[in-house]
Amino acid sequence: MASQSDLAEALEWFDSQLKDNIKFWMSNSIDNKNGGYYTCLSYRGEVYDTLKYCWLQGRQVWMLAKLYNETKEYHNHDILDAAIQGGEFLLKYVKVKDELRCYFIVTEDGKPVKLQRKPYTECFYTIGLIELYRATSNIKYEVAAEEMLQQLIHWICVDDSGLGMPALSGALPTRQLGYPMMLLNILTEFCGNEAEKREKYSEQFKWSVEAILKHDDGRWIHEYALESGGFPEGCQGRLSIPGHAIEAGWFLLQEALTKGDVELQDKAIRQFIKRPSEYGWDKEHGGFFYYLDCGINWFPTQLEWNMKLWWVHCEALIAYLMAYKVTSDDFYWDSFKATFDYVCSHFPEKMFGEWYGYLNREGKVNQDFKGGPFKGCFHVPRALFLCRKLLTEMTTKDNVRLLTLSRCCTTPRALSMSSIRQKRKGDDYYIQESKIPTLHFQASLPRLPIPELADSCSRYLSAVQPLVSESEFQTTQKLAKDFSKEGSDGSELQKRLMERDKMNKDSSFIADFWYDMYLKDRRSIVLNHNPFLTFNDDPRNPSQADRAAQIIFAAVRFRNSLSDGVLRPEVFHLNPEKSDKSWFNLLRFIPQSFSWYGAYMVNAFPLDMVQYKKLFGTTRLPYKERDELVTTSDSRHVIIMRNNHFYEMEVIQSDGSPLLITDIHAQLEAILQDSTPSPSHPLSLLPSLDRTDWAEARQLLVSDLQNALQLEKINSALFVLSLDDTTPTEPKEAMSVFLHNYGLNRLTALKHILQVLNLVS
Secondary structure, rough: OOOOHHHHHHHHHHHHHHHHHHHHHHHOEOOOOOOOOOOOOOOOEEEOOOOOOOOOOHHHHHHHHHHHHHHHOOOOHHHHHHHHHHHHHHHHHHEEEOOEEEEEEEOOOOOOOEEOOOHHHHHHHHHOOOOOOOHOOHHHHHHHHHHHHHHHHHHHHHHHHOOOOOOOOOOOOEEEEHHHHHHHHHHHHOOOOOHHHHHHHHHHHHHHHHHHHHOOOOOOOOOEEEEEOOOOOHHHEEEEHHHHHHHHHHHHHHHHHHHOOHHHHHHHHHHHHOOOOOOOEEOOOOEOOOEEEEOOOOOOOOHHHHHHHHHHHHHHHHHHHHHHHHHHHHHHHHHHHHHHHHHHHOOOOOOOEOOOOOOOOOEEEEEOOOOOOOOOOOOOHHHHHHHHHHHHHHOOOOOOOOOOOOEEEOOOOOOOOOOOOOOOOOOOOOOOOOOOOOOOOOHHHEEEEEEEHHHHHHHHHHHHHHOOHHHHHHHHHHHHHOOOOOOOHHHHHHHHHHHHHHHOOOOOHHHHHHHHHHHOOOOOOOOOOOOOOOOOOOOOOOHHHHHHHHHHHHHHHHHHHHOOOOOOOOEEEEOHHHHHHHHHHHHHHHOOOOOOHHHHHHEEEEEOHHHHHHHOOOEEEEOOOOOOEEOOOOOEEEEEEEEEEEEEEOOOOOOOOOOOOHHHHHHHHHHHOOOEEEEOOOOHHHHOHHHHHHHHHHHHHHHHHHHHHHHHHHHHHHHEEEEEOOOOHHHHHHHHHHHOOOOOOOOOOOOOOOOOOOOOO
């Protein structure tokens, strides 16, 4: 078991190495004249070849943008400017004009030299630009990244003939491990924590994972697998690259942790991280072999098979540390320590910084350059950055307070309450069964038009005139006139706004800005953003458990109607006596592409329902600069809060129907009778902090696996229902309870929350 001093010592080393590494690349690789980066650098950092290897351009853009986005010390203009000039080089010179292809090699001033028949440059072009988009919010980087991602998906999953590789009659259809492995990593980087993107590419995530798993024969991870299953005959089929297997392992583990997939987590750790470490480690000289042959007493045909390469050991450091953090199994710490000791004593060059890349089997330097056609600013700094991040989380683990989340009983309990009535079987699934599909009008809703630039300036002047003096207004008029001229900053911004609008076909140009206004606000959500509304007392349901059970039961039925598209569309009827009649259902026969106009013809106006998708299972996750809304579409449980404790209650049965209301009521009664004292440090206080403080606190919490799993249960719930023990008797008191309750028994910054108070008798 690693001690805190072991972790702290390793953390200090990784931190120091990262500083030296980034200093080396920032000092020696930046081409300020032509853009992009030199990667062929001697051990001193001298440029020995000015050709630019384009997959390394994308890798360095990603690395610098990632450091800018996720660290304090590298969140500066030097790093950002270096990332931007690399990104611009990608767009201007690396991408083939009018094609979704990338050159593999260009001259220092961007003239094409070589076009490769493999998609690796396109892979790193994509992740570089998407990370740069996160650093700059410049939409053109995201657009370019997604266009290339779509092309990569086609090449890797469907048809790679566009790469120029002819299908020959004697060649079996095989797939290299690197392809699905890279696609999984690209999807992970592109989607980040954005649930909508992950949902959009869910099939590609699934395909990548399944394709990677096909390379496992139960003992070895093969580099090549047949698309139909199994492995090719001969040397190709027996080839194994331990570094690729281990790298694929931590990619799979990353995906498993994101999804909460315990089975995939186990496969990633045992089959792709542990097993290759057993056959890939050189027991005589230490370090990992580059290539191996799966056959007994066979050697690979690759002449460099027994060399010790930098990137293989980088992947092992990341994978072992991740596996140890998840499992606390000493095997992975011991494996990490063995790799760490080998790396420390063989790869780093102390005088000029960075690592040597190529060692012979005995561990002696074979080539002393620090960068070349294959080694750039990527594997080493990525490993240093990720290991430092993991070690930071692990060294703060002792300061993390474990959450407690109780699971409600599911055994039905009989009730002797006339106020609770179960409807006939079959009648309780939906709350509405509309003949017009819920989103029938959505596709044809008129979009919010973008005003002409001159109109925007005119409206701005009208708004500002009453607020300024006459001389100030004249100055403002001149500025507005200049701003609206052709070729001005205003016209460029208008052009970008039009481009942005084209990317939001399902919404309006203002949508992203609207979200940013709320999600980038660093103030506490409590009081600043969270509204509340109250219901009148219901004399038919006199107790707290009665009312709460009815609310949960109705909410699940509402959710079922919404999910299955039978919730009645939101329509504003200008003259409901004429249009809000049964004949209005005939509009379901009008094609969705112009159905809205059919309603408009009878003075009925369907409203935008896009936000309904976030009504259930949606959480606002805190991050340092901008929060994210994450939706779990297949959630079946709710979280009940009582006395600052959390209780998980499954309220949707296997057939999709709501849990019987009697069972819901019984479980609520059990919660109300639970006498467990309130925790001395309630979690509910943390989400009421400023957003950045809550983001940092949450990072500490989720560094513990058990905490992460418990928080995921809360995040993925349909909603949170709070059972309070207060009985407000006047409006002011009720307002305080509903708005904030002093942070107790609330998760107001996480979920939609329903509060059920004690009712005044």
